Amino acid sequence: xxxxxxxxxxxxxxxxxxxxxxxxxxxxxxxxxxxxxxxxxxxxxxxxxxxxxxxxxxxxxxxxxxxxxxxxxxxxxxxxxxxxxxxxxxxxxxxxxxxxxxxxxxxxxxxxxxxxxxxxxxxxxxxxxxxxxxxxxxxxxxxxxxxxxxxxxxxx
Numbered sequence: 001x002x003x004x005x006x007x008x009x010x011x012x013x014x015x016x017x018x019x020x021x022x023x024x025x026x027x028x029x030x031x032x033x034x035x036x037x038x039x040x041x042x043x044x045x046x047x048x049x050x051x052x053x054x055x056x057x058x059x060x061x062x063x064x065x066x067x068x069x070x071x072x073x074x075x076x077x078x079x080x081x082x083x084x085x086x087x088x089x090x091x092x093x094x095x096x097x098x099x100x101x102x103x104x105x106x107x108x109x110x111x112x113x114x115x116x117x118x119x120x121x122x123x124x125x126x127x128x129x130x131x132x133x134x135x136x137x138x139x140x141x142x143x144x145x146x147x148x149x150x151x152x153x154x155x156x
Contacts, residue, residue: 005033011041018045018121022145024154034156035125036069039082039098042121047152048097051120056103056137058126060086067091067100103133110140121152 007014007028017024018041028034035057042053057063067084074081083092084100092099103124109116116122122141127134141153 005037007033007037015041015045018042018047018152022149022152026154026156035066036073038123038154038156039070040073043097047121049120050150051118052096053098053121053123054106054119055098055100055123056106056125057100058103058129058131060102063100063102070098103131103137107133107137115148116144120150123154123156125156127155
């Protein structure tokens with residue numbers, strides 16, 4: 001359900017691109033729906049089955065509100081299909097397919113899981129903010145996609 005956001009005009013085109021490309025860059029105006037709709041488009045494209053769909057946000061409050069919004073749009077309680085993880089707080093479960101998290105959480109996960117095997121898709125949202133975490137993640141993912149051709153990476 002996309003609530004007729006501007007990104008919905010490109011829904012099928014984006015879903016097709018997610019299915020056929022390993023790396024995808026999505027650019028759009030603020031408020032067009034990228035943040036809440038792209039994880040749902042990944043589900044529609046068949047992602048989130050071999051691993052979670054991870055989506056980073058630069059701030060903790062954004063991680064929480066984005067997860068709450070997506071869960072609401074899917075008509076499910078938070079923590080089931082959609083969850084979030086921020087420092088000192090993890091609202092995910094075994095059934096979570098979309099995990100919203102801060103950039104720092106994903107970066108920390110590279111220490112215990114260098115291949116990020118928990119994920120089949122990673123969305124790096126708000127990459128234009130160019131924090132050190134995002135810069136490190138982009139460099140890391142650039143090398144990782146060579147080792148994991150089944151991993152899909154989306155940068156907004």
